[in-house]
Amino acid sequence: MSKTTLAFLGGDPAFSTALHVGRPNIGDRDAFMRRVEEILDRRWLTNSGPVVTEFEEKLAEQLQVSDVIAVCNATVGLELATRALGMSGEVIVPSFTFIATAHALQWQETSPVFADIRKHDHNIDPLAIEALITEKTSGILAVHCWGRPVDIEALNVVAKRHNLKLLFDASHAFACDYHGQPVGGFGEAEVFSFHATKFINALEGGCISTNNPELAEELRYMRNFGFRGYDDVGFLGVNGKMNEISAAMGLTNLESLERLIAVNRENFDSYQQAFADFPGLQFLPAPENDAFNYQYVVAEIYEEECPLARDELIDVLWEENIFIRRYFYPGCHRMEPYRSQSSTNDRQLPETDAVCSRVLVFPTGETVNGDAIRQVSGIMFQAIEQAKEVKLAIEKRSNA
Numbered sequence: 001m002s003k004t005t006l007a008f009l010g011g012d013p014a015f016s017t018a019l020h021v022g023r024p025n026i027g028d029r030d031a032f033m034r035r036v037e038e039i040l041d042r043r044w045l046t047n048s049g050p051v052v053t054e055f056e057e058k059l060a061e062q063l064q065v066s067d068v069i070a071v072c073n074a075t076v077g078l079e080l081a082t083r084a085l086g087m088s089g090e091v092i093v094p095s096f097t098f099i100a101t102a103h104a105l106q107w108q109e110t111s112p113v114f115a116d117i118r119k120h121d122h123n124i125d126p127l128a129i130e131a132l133i134t135e136k137t138s139g140i141l142a143v144h145c146w147g148r149p150v151d152i153e154a155l156n157v158v159a160k161r162h163n164l165k166l167l168f169d170a171s172h173a174f175a176c177d178y179h180g181q182p183v184g185g186f187g188e189a190e191v192f193s194f195h196a197t198k199f200i201n202a203l204e205g206g207c208i209s210t211n212n213p214e215l216a217e218e219l220r221y222m223r224n225f226g227f228r229g230y231d232d233v234g235f236l237g238v239n240g241k242m243n244e245i246s247a248a249m250g251l252t253n254l255e256s257l258e259r260l261i262a263v264n265r266e267n268f269d270s271y272q273q274a275f276a277d278f279p280g281l282q283f284l285p286a287p288e289n290d291a292f293n294y295q296y297v298v299a300e301i302y303e304e305e306c307p308l309a310r311d312e313l314i315d316v317l318w319e320e321n322i323f324i325r326r327y328f329y330p331g332c333h334r335m336e337p338y339r340s341q342s343s344t345n346d347r348q349l350p351e352t353d354a355v356c357s358r359v360l361v362f363p364t365g366e367t368v369n370g371d372a373i374r375q376v377s378g379i380m381f382q383a384i385e386q387a388k389e390v391k392l393a394i395e396k397r398s399n400a
């Protein structure tokens with residue numbers, strides 16, 4: 001196994017010093033350890049324990065919703081929510097998302113129908129949706145990509161006009177607002193991820209937020225095998241429960257929310273400064289007037305203006321143990337099982353394809369600071385200078 005692969009998998013001593021997209025924020029370790037001790041003393045480890053209940057209450061406060069259902073991860077959260085909402089047949093989703101969004105549907109034999117995205121924010125294009133609606137369409141599953149909310153108003157109009165369920169994959173959008181309102185209370189429900197790599201992590205975890213108490217009650221039963229009480233299974237369910245240690249990590253990170261936003265914001269600004277003159281590189285701007293978590297630092301490389309291709313820049317940085325990523329390449333519609341499906345393989349998604357070929361995601365969070373960011377930019381500037389010299393030398397030789 002190569003040094004790079006080992007470091008990427010965390011099996012190399014250099015891993016702890018490498019820069020990674022997705023390195024977890026850990027918050028106040030002492031507070032976390034205290035919670036873990038209490039959990040062990042109590043010997044109540046899972047099945048709606050007190051720490052999960054407290055986490056749910058704090059989440060509901062933060063998201064300003066009536067109900068939050070903590071789950072073991074966002075993928076299961078999406079499966080539960082789509083099932084509880086009766087989404088079936090076809091559901092319209094963006095292809096530019098983590099594969100879990102599409103898989104959560106397909107796993108239940110509901111077909112994801114891929115819509116194109118908007119160039120400026122990488123979110124599903126409301127104008128692309130109506131052309132994809134058929135008599136089989138039961139809903140829209142939109143993703144607040146990189147934490148930037150989708151055009152919720154426009155989606156509400158389309159959903160209402162066609163009597164479709166509207167669900168949001170808010171995995172990236174914890175602590176982000178839409179027109180002054182926290183993401184979490186829109187549509188029928190929203191699903192967040194608390195995976196290790198997310199802004200607020202619970203090791204693994206997620207939650208469903210809603211303002212519909214009846215839906216919430218059904219979801220609580222569904223996440224616990226359908227049990228409504230001892231010996232009383234009301235309907236089909238799964239094991240989607242969050243455990244107490246995960247909730248302890250989630251609560252601890254939630255207490256550091258403001259500090260984590262400040263760290264991310266500072267890193268975001270340092271990236272803009274360090275790359276201000278980098279040819280062909282454009283950062284996706286932060287929303288202007290709304291709260292934002294700055295968790296993803298996303299740039300696009302326009303190859304016609306840059307001496308190196310996007311993937312060449314990635315290779316250069318990986319060689320230096322700097323693991324930038326090209327999420328969500330090549331798009332769900334170009335991955336199995338969707339690529340081979342006749343309904344998908346002739347779908348034209350030009351903006352999705354273009355964005356997939358340009359995106360670069362840079363490391364941020366607690367483990368990154370201004371010095372590290374300047375180191376990243378220094379390596380990239382040096383790489384393009386070398387590429388320019390090589391190009392010049394080739395041109396000179398062919399002109400001689």
Ligand code: T4K
Pocket residue numbers: 008020021022023024073074075076097098100101143169171172192193194195196197205206323327
């Ligand atoms: N919907 C959307 C829009 C999503 O983005 C996601 C997840 C979901 C739904 C599903 O949510 P969950 O069911 O996971 O709750 C990572 C995450 O695994 C995934 O949760 C996340 N999206 C996606 C965007 O990123 P990979 O395939 O990139 O994971 P991996 O193992 O390559 O790790 C990413 C980076 O993080 C690496 O550079 C290493 C670093 N890392 C990772 C872990 C787990 C660490 O430094 N420490 C760690 O503990 O998917």
